[in-house]
Amino acid sequence: QQQVKQSPQSLIVQKGGISIINCAYENTAFDYFPWYQQFPGKGPALLIAIRPDVSEKKEGRFTISFNKSAKQFSLHIMDSQPGDSATYFCAASKSSNTGKLIFGQGTTLQVKP
């Protein structure tokens, strides 16, 4: 049972374009939704995170949009750069629980120069 579903599996974007990755979750008890960025040979690194009390959070070129009623959230990367080429994971957790993160399947992003 996949509690967090992520799409697309892979994405190719031209430099300067907008990259959009979507996630949907099932468990309404989730209250923390982070996005992680992973480069080859490295561990996942926290990029940006949101809690359900806000619908949008922006940090630099990265924005999370959150739709609580639809149980969906997405990552938007504005002005995508070749250095953004990596695998992106959405995740969800219940902060009152054990700290366990449930990850989506990952999206491999390639930004073409």
Place this chain on the structure above:
Amino acid sequence: DTAVSQTPKYLVTQMGNDKSIKCEQNLGHDTMYWYKQDSKKFLKIMFSYNNKELIINETVPNRFSPKSPDKAHLNLHINSLELGDSAVYFCASSRNRVNTEAFFGQGTRLTVV
């Protein structure tokens, strides 16, 4: 100054052997985790310790045994290695079991031949 460090980075071993992966964090966090990333890059939690106490034990074969000698260290011992154990294993830590902002190590790529 690495926040979460794992050793070794690569581990190649034969089926049936026993091996250990070590993890140390210098962030002063209370909670540590082991995640497994399979060949399709899917990340799944295996174990979590909070102040040396086991709090998460997912459906993992009991050939896998975590050990936490103190809250800064979480090691993973694997007995009777099988081909299917080949994966990248990530250690992570978070401030506590409620604060789920997790910091990951660089990973240990385990190859069983």
